[in-house]
Amino acid sequence: MHFKGRVRTVSSMTSHHHHSAPEPWRSLPEGFAERLELEAELSIPVRAAALEYAARALGAAPAAIVDLGSGTGADAVALAEYFPTAAVHAVDVSAELLARVAAKASAVGVTDRIHTHRVDLNDDWTAETPRGIDLAWASLSLHHLNDPAEALRRVFASLHPGGVFVLTEMMGDESFESGVAGGDDSSAADQRHHGQAVHGRHREHDWAQLLADAGFVSLQRHVHDMVARGDTATGIRYLEMLQHAGLPDDPTEEVATNEGGPDELTSGASDAAFRSGRVVWTAVRPSRESLETRDTDVAVIGGGPAGLAAAIALARSRRNVVLVDAGEPRNAPAEGAHNVLGNEGIAPLELIARGRAEAESYGVQIVSGRVSRVSGQIDDFTVEVGEGAQRIRARRVILATGLVDDLPDVPGVAAGWGSTVLHCPFCHGWEVRDQRIAILARQDVPLHQAMLFRQLSDRVTLFLHEASVPTAEQWEQLAALKVDVVTSRVRRLRMEHTRVRAVEMEDGSLFDADAVVVSPRFNVRTELYEMLGGIAGEGMFGAEIPVDPRGQTAVSGVWVAGNAGQPMAMVVASSASGMMTGAAVHGDLALSELNAAVSQRALESADQRAAESADSRGI
Structure with missing residues (x-):
């Protein structure tokens, strides 16, 4: 720093x-x-x-x-x-x-x-x-x-x-x-x-x-x-x-x-x-002592929209929930979150702050820190925060740890990320409509992005940079879209704070630009899942955690919400994923408790019958 x-x-x-x-x-x-x-x-x-x-x-x-x-x-x-x-x-x-x-x-x-x-x-x-x-x-x-x-x-x-x-x-x-x-x-x-x-x-x-x-x-x-x-x-x-x-x-x-x-x-x-x-x-301020020794129903790891939504769904069903948050929301650099119904353009950190306040109003305990280790099995998980400074024992675990964006190694990209360097036409496309849009290719020709961003502006230029030469069919498609193509490598982006001003080529030539689009690469955080014995799968964008539609994984008692299981999910989809996973975990706990109650009732009935039989025999 x-x-x-x-x-x-x-x-x-x-x-x-x-x-x-x-x-x-x-x-x-x-x-x-x-x-x-x-x-x-x-x-x-x-x-x-x-x-x-x-x-x-x-x-x-x-x-x-x-x-x-x-x-x-x-x-x-x-x-x-x-x-x-x-x-x-x-x-x-x-x-x-x-x-x-x-x-x-x-x-x-x-x-x-x-x-x-x-x-x-x-x-x-x-x-x-x-x-x-x-x-x-x-x-x-x-x-x-x-x-x-x-x-x-x-x-x-x-x-x-x-x-x-x-x-x-x-x-x-x-x-x-x-x-x-x-x-x-x-x-x-x-x-x-x-x-x-x-x-x-x-x-x-x-x-x-x-x-x-x-x-x-x-x-x-x-x-x-x-x-x-x-x-x-x-x-x-x-x-x-x-x-x-x-x-x-x-x-x-x-x-x-x-x-x-x-x-x-x-x-x-x-x-x-x-x-x-x-x-x-x-x-x-000391951490709650109860978090050192107290059992909780569910430990939610990750405090983004998915983790918060899962925690709220559980807490509203009167479940005890501890949420651990490292404070690194993926969309924090963005000026606003879009396609968030009723909250269009809300600052990402404001959205998180509102979600945290809502979660706490239902009794969710939020712990600031990074999970260093998670171990155990269903009904007996241990989550260690800060190299063991805190330990949380939980019956179920929800991983809402999101993903990390892998950005092109071009100077200026990181500085503008989330502002004028973007990847999603649905998240940020409207904000750059009619502007000069530069698409920075990586290995493959990003024809899909060219097609979608061309709908938003008639001033779109594709910079091949590291990509292979387009095929004859791709050249024809780019020509039909009226997208200009620059074949040489990019040296850097000319920036003014977080604002793109131009794309500078290796030969020193400059192309004015208002926004730069990069091809997405996502790295799902799979480390904690693998600590619990899970095996990461391989998806379109890299490693991911295989889940069913409700977020359940192959490891009993471990669930996933948001981008950790759905890399393409935007804010609303991540929130919905969290809510669905929270509801599913509550249902899983409720069924487990019902089965335990039935077993206990059967045991008590058997004991009562045995006692009555003994009484009848005068024992």
Whole structure:
């Protein structure tokens, strides 16, 4: 993973605005937002480390993230870019700052995954954000609240069991330093006093104790510095802003009068520096203890439309269900899901979020994590999550693990996948109608795609790339379709964020394009099925799990829903598959229970008859 974004800081010039109630940031002090933007740049190393800590603690890709006190939006954007399948909910009380969040999201093409909520953090912000989130993030936004302990309790309640909280706060004194040769140590020591005057309140909080009191475990503490140096452009602007702030007892006066004064700041020759300590906490909401030992009726592995639909069907029949989700929905990069009756164009992550909320409303327990092993037999399966960190015992198992798209190894394809690089005319064809459509062939001539996309646009070009030369019949068919053909190899796609702009050939020539169609190759996830003794079959697109129409496999007690058994199923078909499989598993359990009840009744009747016979004989 790569780090992009920021950690928002609120330092000396502004922190004293944090202490009154209600939240004062509805109307921002002059220059405040600009200062946050500078601090965002200066805090890149701290943010990068915090993102890495979050990823380590999570173990699996998060589906839902809440950024509490999102400021100008650099944290929210960084989270969206670092976790490319997650929906990020940015919470702030300032409309001006939330507008900056939206602008940043638009600039990098993640508008569909960043949702803004204007809420005072002193109020119950959980009423405005999703429940059961995977990652909560708060950077320098909790220490000024009226009741930080209550805020932490709200964070805890909003997280899924196993969810992670990353908290960044200030620590230690802020200091202005000069590296001028010959300067004595006392001058730097004299300058280490400002932080206590204006940042004293945050040091009153014992975050370790507050986090533990809220119920968090696995606390980890990391110490960093935010540093503004007088020899960098951003550092100069930040130090100048401190100088011009005119705060009482402001040691920037010393910066302006020592050998690193304003002239040297302007020229970039100053070795003055401002240093502010940061502490990054990672904490985990513990997983339900019951999941370690408790039997459940059904373990559903996979939290996409099929898995959620199966879980809901079972839960509505009063079955105990645990659903394990690694948070990697296949269609997460897409801007919208189509052909979803009544929900046309819904963002895939929003669809998943609604499904999760619906499942939980019926009592489904959702565990965030990756299944590392599954074993056992009917009525006694064991599902291990996170290398055995959690174990779930289940009577039946539903595999809704989907498939992985095998994309052509052409630069630009992955970046545009799900946006302007697509494969299905029914899923995304309408959105590229009448546009310049490039079809990128692989081994075979994709005549089928040419035919279907030609129905949507009269500007379709086939790039043979790796494909063999068309037969005479295929040339005639392509000519009849009025599809242009380019026979040379493709070097790369010219992209603008996720948008295709052109197809570049190996000889350097360019062909303008608005969308690129690739030939589909699917890899069904068969590993867990094979762990249970199943044998994968070979389908049109590669390995697949053989199932009957209800999703039952050859392994007794193991069922499959969605793309794991039907690689061509779209969202609605996957949901329908999940519902049918869930109903079938409930029926299988009900029949098993009925047979057991009949056997028990017969046994009890036999015992009663034996007792009556003994009584009649006077035994």
